Amino acid sequence: MGPIAEAVTAAGGSLARVFARAEMPLTLLEEPDRLILLRDQLRLVEAAINEIGDPALPARLSMLTGISGLGPIGVQVRQANTLGAALARVEVVTPVVLQTATWTGLRRQGAHAFYGYTVAERIDSGRQANEVLALGYLLGTVRHFLGSTWRPERAVVTGASMFARGEIEALFGCEIAFGARAGLVFPAHDCDTANPSRLDPTLEGTTESRPIEDDLLACVAQLIALSLNEARPSIDWVARRLGLSRRTLQRRLEQAGTRYADIQRQVLGNRAKELLAMATLPIGRVGLELGYADAAHFTRAFLDWTGVTPSQWRSGVQRRRLGTD
Incomplete structure (x- = not known):
């Protein structure tokens, strides 16, 4: 952001x-x-x-943030012994972290390697911009092993033309070609390059950013939590965000053994606890933040979720902080 x-x-x-x-x-x-x-x-x-x-903004953004902007993916890259091992890890982790039908991985083609990126789901607009953004991150991954001045033989994007091509080529330091799948082309022997600054996976803090679950339930919960910043979302809004019909979303949630209302209740409960932990925020304001008309309605809902009232839960948190429990 x-x-x-x-x-x-x-x-x-x-x-x-x-x-x-x-x-x-x-x-x-x-x-x-x-x-x-x-x-x-x-x-x-x-x-x-x-x-x-x-139009060159995606290239600037990804080049600016580099591997540090990859979160859990970056952790996996920095823990790998070689570039080839890192790209194998990326192939497993990327679709989980991005919560979508994506593929990022390595394919060897004789003396050349292709480090590619594909979004399999339908995207109405912005596909090429997303590919350019991804290519910058792919570059950052390889440069972690081969140095900041390393350049691929060429970068590839889908389509037949692109805006600001020359500017983006200058940012990436290589020619951009068009093909069936976005990616970077470079000598295959580079995959054997050792990690020059490997992150020790046993050190404290190196595994804190764990990938989120790769399932529909996690996606629905994430969207509900996102929308709570402005209003409590409807199932129709969430379904549209996921590219599904309302009935399809309901059916898939039923197959997973839950309902939209259950997920929403869990998200609301978690958010309520986060807000109640802020001792200076009045309980009535917490209720308003979660879409309740007044403190009484919020209190009844919270009591149903947890078995205690908001004030009782807040008091318990404060006692634990003071070490009086």
Whole structure:
């Protein structure tokens, strides 16, 4: 979120307009670590491009953040012994972290290697922008092993043309070609390069950013939590975000042994506890944040979720902090 906001602001654009076009709450800027679905990331980047008129923005963003912006994927890369081992790890972790039908992995083609990226699900707009964004991260991954000045033989994107091609080629330091799948082409023997600064997986803190679950339930919960920044979401809104009909979403949740209302209740309960842990926030305000008309309605709901009232739960938290329990 941060780099996008900085780029838009620096260009004199409107962040409110960007987030509105992407149908996302502006309050997300206050939660930079919140995970969002890939399709929502694409909406946001595409809206930023349109706002400031910079088609090379995805390349700038990914080159700026580098491997540090890859979160759990970056941790997996830095723990691998060789470049080839790192790319094998990325192939497993990427679709889990991005919560979508994506593929990122290595394919050897004789003396050459192809480090590719594909989004298998339907994307109505922004596909090429997403590929350019991904290519910057792919470059950062390989450069962790081969150095900051390393250049691939060429980069590949889908389509037949692209805006700002020359500018993006200058940022990536290589020619951009068009093909059936986006990726980087480089000598296969580079895959044997050892990790020059391997992250010890046994050290404390190196596995904190665990990938989120790769299932529909996690996606639904994530979208509900996202929407709570502005209003409690309807099942129709969540279904649309996932590219499903309301009935299909209900059927798939039933197959997983749950209902939309159950997931929403769990998300609301977790968010209520987070807000109640803020001792200065009145209980009535917590209820309003979660969409309840008044403190009484919120108290009844919280009592049903936890068996205690909000004030009792907050008192318990405060006692534990003081070590009096």
